[in-house]
Amino acid sequence: MKLFNFYVNGHIHLGVLQDGTAHDATAGGYPAIPATMEHALNETLSLQALETAAANGPVVDVETIHFAPAVTAPEKILCVGLNYAAHAKESHMELPKYPTLFSKFSNALLGHKEAIRLPETAEKYDYEAELVIVIGKEARQVSKEEAPDYIFGYTAGNDFSARDLQLRTTQWIMGKSFDGFAPLGPYIVPAREINANQLQIQSYVNGTLRQNSNTSDLIFDPATIVSYISQYMTLKPGDVIYTGTPSGVILGYPEDKQVWLKPGDTVTIKIEGIGELTNTLTR
Structure with missing residues (x-):
């Protein structure tokens, strides 16, 4: 499992790459919360929950998307x-x-x-x-x-x-x-x-x-x-x-x-x- 940030219409979405296929976990939601990297990092959502959110989201092509930094707002x-x-x-x-x-x-x-x-x-x-x-x-x-x-x-x-x-x-x-x-x-x-x-x-x-x-x-x-x-x-x-x-x-x-x-x-x-x-x- 790999997590990544990418841009969709100027907004940052969370992607999940699993078994060679990448999904938009933010578009998938869980079930009402759009999943973000911050949810992963502060454990608001578990890795299992992120997998579920990604499974409900659309497939994305990692060769063509615009990647954001893996972490976008670190305190340090x-x-x-x-x-x-x-x-x-x-x-x-x-x-x-x-x-x-x-x-x-x-x-x-x-x-x-x-x-x-x-x-x-x-x-x-x-x-x-x-x-x-x-x-x-x-x-x-x-x-x-x-x-x-x-x-x-x-x-x-x-x-x-x-x-x-x-x-x-x-x-x-x-x-x-x-x-x-x-x-x-x-x-x-x-x-x-x-x-x-x-x-x-x-x-x-x-x-x-x-x-x-x-x-x-x-x-x-x-x-x-x-x-x-x-x-x-x-x-x-x-x-x-x-x-x-x-x-x-x-x-x-x-x-x-x-x-x-x-x-x-x-x-x-x-x-x-x-x-x-x-x-x-x-x-």
Whole structure:
């Protein structure tokens, strides 16, 4: 089962992909409530109820619909830096003792196949394939053992970055939170249906493989991340956490081989069991 958001006449509907067929769960209703992703994330409707709503809704073609971000209104978009051992090595940085956290904002959210518009105020654009945690229950000071119960599911993300602005100061936010710099989706897979600690994760630029790793190389796994963050701030349903990127980003190349992304390039993030997230760059 996979959940996704898509646009219908300017409104966001919830889609459910099951056994190769996608249905509009919002149009189906349950029985009088139009199902939404928010209903799923705050457990107003169970996954079984969403399946029922989808069964009553029309079939949709995932090849032609306009996808919205997998989560459209998170209270928090948190990101973990340097969370793959090989990536920390290529960045010439020591392995962190604690998760390195930074944030993006909701203006950065972008859907599958939507264009990333590159601003004129930066030059060094880079991709980052990431597994993304979607929170499903309010989490405050939970243990690592309890943390999986607070994770609704997982999706794919691209922590798109302007490296020249990211590294201009010790604070990364200027290079991380331009409009459209947080592609997310297209699908959320419920946590019960996937082993997030053993997933192949890849990125492609114009069809050429750039990153190829496994979430088993994460320094801090999803349960550790959720538990750690919850000690300091309350996580809410719909919050998303980008868990870090593996080796293979442009920043990790020798300086004389760094060819930064440009308008016309297409970046695809592929995560085993979740799907592919593709965006083309434009001005």
